[in-house]
Amino acid sequence: xxxxxxxxHLLKHSRTVITSLQEPNGAYPASPSFSAYKGYCWFRxxxxxxxxxxxxxxxxxxxxxFDWCAMxxxxxxxxxxxxxxxxxxxxxxxxxxxxxxxxxxxxSMGQDxxxxxxxxxxGTWLWALGQHALRHKLNIDVWKPAAQLTVxxxxxxxxxxxFDWWEEHREQQHISTLGCIAAxxxxxxxxxxxxxxxxxxxxxxxxxxKQKIIQEGTADFHLCKWIGNDSLDGSLxxxxxxxxxxxxxxxxxxxxxxxxxxxxxxxxxxxRFLGDTFYGGGRWPLLSCFLGLAHVSTGNAxxxxxxxDWAASTATESLELPEQVGNPLLAPERRQEWRDRxxxxxxxxxxxxxxxxxLAVELGINVKETSS
Ligand code: BGC
Numbered sequence: 001x002x003x004x005x006x007x008x009h010l011l012k013h014s015r016t017v018i019t020s021l022q023e024p025n026g027a028y029p030a031s032p033s034f035s036a037y038k039g040y041c042w043f044r045x046x047x048x049x050x051x052x053x054x055x056x057x058x059x060x061x062x063x064x065x066f067d068w069c070a071m072x073x074x075x076x077x078x079x080x081x082x083x084x085x086x087x088x089x090x091x092x093x094x095x096x097x098x099x100x101x102x103x104x105x106x107x108s109m110g111q112d113x114x115x116x117x118x119x120x121x122x123g124t125w126l127w128a129l130g131q132h133a134l135r136h137k138l139n140i141d142v143w144k145p146a147a148q149l150t151v152x153x154x155x156x157x158x159x160x161x162x163f164d165w166w167e168e169h170r171e172q173q174h175i176s177t178l179g180c181i182a183a184x185x186x187x188x189x190x191x192x193x194x195x196x197x198x199x200x201x202x203x204x205x206x207x208x209x210k211q212k213i214i215q216e217g218t219a220d221f222h223l224c225k226w227i228g229n230d231s232l233d234g235s236l237x238x239x240x241x242x243x244x245x246x247x248x249x250x251x252x253x254x255x256x257x258x259x260x261x262x263x264x265x266x267x268x269x270x271x272r273f274l275g276d277t278f279y280g281g282g283r284w285p286l287l288s289c290f291l292g293l294a295h296v297s298t299g300n301a302x303x304x305x306x307x308x309d310w311a312a313s314t315a316t317e318s319l320e321l322p323e324q325v326g327n328p329l330l331a332p333e334r335r336q337e338w339r340d341r342x343x344x345x346x347x348x349x350x351x352x353x354x355x356x357x358x359l360a361v362e363l364g365i366n367v368k369e370t371s372s
Pocket of ligand 1: 037042165349
């Protein structure tokens with residue numbers, strides 16, 4: 001999958017995979033047939049998917065996803081109100097009563113146990129919505145009530161530990177999660193989703209989060225996985241791009257990219273973190289695309305293209321991108337237990353397709369034709 005023509009086919013197919021699998025109400029399935037994800041839409045995956053297709057020109061698809069987010073948020077308006085009230089009264093509600101990371105397509109919480117309390121997706125949807133509205137000059141009024149409620153939710157609860165992007169370590173404050181929340185607040189301010197006192201509060205909290213990231217979330221000139229831990233995570237490049245919480249021109253961005261390349265990238269395929277055992281801990285095409293985006297933001301398009309080509313090379317014969325690929329695996333002995341539990345690796349993963357599109361757009365590749 002390295003020739004221009006075959007990349008063009010893959011990009012075109014990526015758009016089709018995403019738009020054809022989108023539910024009529026706007027929900028994006030994380031992966032249509034993978035046992036553990038079937039029937040659910042994640043705020044995290046969905047927001048990055050919407051951002052990818054929005055950048056690729058699928059305006060209506062992205063807008064419909066934001067309609068879905070707004071529908072979900074407004075449906076839980078009372079619950080969010082209780083969360084905010086309790087936090088303000090100094091008695092924050094337990095994790096189990098916070099918002100989950102994923103919902104069924106109809107906006108219910110679903111019956112299956114999950115590592116649910118995650119805050120990042122609520123920042124990411126605001127960020128993706130703000131980008132989408134600014135990119136396509138859209139009227140945002142219809143999304144404002146839900147966006148404002150989400151901002152209040154984040155202002156009340158951003159400082160709580162919760163599960164990370166990989167649905168692990170609920171007891172920690174993850175730098176990627178803080179980055180997504182900061183990006184969401186910033187986008188809400190820039191796009192005019194918040195006004196007046198709420199906007200002022202968002203500005204202050206954005207500053208607090210940024211300060212926390214810089215003062216407590218760095219070590220050896222790079223961003224860290226969580227507060228008080230100096231290891232890395234493949235998700236950290238997202239803070240440089242596309243989220244732009246860390247200025248691509250600063251030393252912290254350069255140090256983070258260098259450290260990620262050194263520790264987590266193998267031939268342009270990026271692992272989530274050292275010690276990953278999920279399906280044996282392979283390399284994730286979507287993380288290669290995030291690192292590629294960080295490279296583009298620092299002016300290194302050539303390197304970014306190598307990450308894009310590696311991600312594209314993971315496509316199956318039917319042009320489907322997986323969640324991860326093996327060979328090398330960090331923990332090969334742990335692969336089989338996940339296959340026994342959930343079946344083969346999630347394929348296609350819509351988030352992988354979206355990140356390929358997003359990086360291709362950033363590299364100036366025509367994602368609308370069959371050849372680039
Ligand atoms: C990943 C999450 C992702 C979910 C759905 C999980 O295995 O850890 O980051 O949101 O799959 O794709």
